[in-house]
Amino acid sequence: MKNELLTTAMKNSISDVLETMFFLSLDYSDNVAIHELWSTGKGQILASKLNFEGPFSGNTVFYIPKKIALSITADFLGKDENDVFDDQINGTVKELINMLTGNTFSIYDPDAVFDLEVPEMVKFDDSLKDLSDSEKTISIVIETMENHLAFQMNFRIDD
C-alpha cells in the first residue's frame, strides 16, 4: 500500500513541479528501466541525489538530459544558452530534486516530517550502480516532447 501511495504522490509531485514552474508538458511511461532509457544516446544525462530521513529513510534520484536542463536554466536566468555555466545548470537540477522530493512527502503524508539533506550531483553511471544495491525502488519515467526524465525513490525495506 505504501508503494502505491508513494507512486501516486511522486507522479502528482512531478506534475505540480514540472508543469507549474517549468512549463513542461508531460506524460508517463510504464515498464521502462532507467538504464535503458538513454541507451540509444540523447546526449549527456545529469543526475542529482537527495538523502532523506523520516518515518522511512532513503534517497531520491532525478535524471534529466543536460540539453533540457540547459534550456530550463537559460530560461530562468533570462540568458542565452551559450552564456549559461555548468554550475548554474547543476543548481537547477538540484533544485528540481529538492522540490520533487519535498512535494512528494507533503502529498504522501502532510503530518509526517522528513528531513531532507542538501542535494548533490552524482554521475549517471554511479547512480545506476547504487540502484542495483537498493532494497526497494520506485521509478517514474516521464516523457517530454523529445526526450525522457526520470524520478526515482530508493528506501530501506524494513522502514
Place this chain on the structure above:
Amino acid sequence: MAYNILIVDDSTPMRAVIKKVVKASRFDVGQFFEAANGIEALKILNQEWLDLVLTDYNMPDMDGLKLVEEMKKDEELKSIPVVMITTEGSRERVEEFMEKGVMDYIKKPFTPEQIKQKLMQIIGETEDEERTPDNGDEEFDF
C-alpha cells in the same frame, strides 16, 4: 512604497526565478539583494536596509531557520519580516517555522499569484491599493 527584498537561496537559477516571479507579481520592489546561504544573508542584512527577506530552508552552511534564529537575536534585524520559500510542507515543520519567528511561508512550486498574495498579506496592503494608477505598475514587465 518600494520594498527592498533579500532573496536567500543556494540555487542561482532559483534566485532568478523568485526575482522574476516577484517582478511579474507587480509587487513594488525597490532593490533586490541576493545571498546563497544564511551567513551571506546576515552580512547583507548588516550592511543594507531591507524590508523583507525571502529565504529557502534547505541550504548548506546556514539554513533558513538558523538565519531566522540569528535575526531574532539582533535588535536591528528582528522586526524584518521573513518568508520561508520551501518544499517543506508538513504541518509540524510549518509550525516550527512559525514558532521560530517566520512570518509566513510559500510552498514550492509557486505561481506569481501566490507570491503576490503572500507578499501583500505581509506588507498589509490589498491588491486594489497596489494597483492604483499612481503607483507605477507600468514599470513592471510581466
